[in-house]
Amino acid sequence: MAHWLMKSEPDAFGIDDLASRPGQTEPWDGVRNYQARNMMRDEMKVGDQVFFYHSNCKEPGIVGIAQVVREGYPDHTAFDPNANYHDPKSDPNNPRWFMVDLKYVRHTKRTITLAELKALAADHPAGPLAHLPLVRRGNRLSIMPVTDEQWRLILDLE
């Protein structure tokens, strides 16, 4: 089972929104980045665990855990001219964008902040967190793999 981290802006869709969805499940639509697309289309498997990360907010950090309940399938919102993330270049016969379905697992006991993750990475330049894209300056990847070692280390911070 692999691990991931996925960013979301709590103003748009936060961990509480996921927890209150019917079935506590949500299709992860609207991703329009090829690296992130490739991970959802090719790599994320049912049962994989995901850190749910709040970005672009007062206290950016990991706020919960979700799991993959449906593997990559076409993001149909790309075909819809009225949708926010409509992409006229995505053809239903050859879809460009893919998504997975996520299910709520739990909130973390507290927010594990970006600040402390960065501080830890800086304190241990050869440690596992040093290689986490999240802590690198200018990182904009909205979905990233998390190694087993990184996953355990972060959960131990809870």
Added chain:
DNA sequence: GCCAACGTTGGC
């Protein structure tokens, strides 16, 4: 609100 970093677009 600012702005650095980054990905994408499109002219050539």
Added chain:
DNA sequence: GCCAACGTTGGC
């Protein structure tokens, strides 16, 4: 295929 211009992300 290069690269400048542009738009977006996201921390601060």
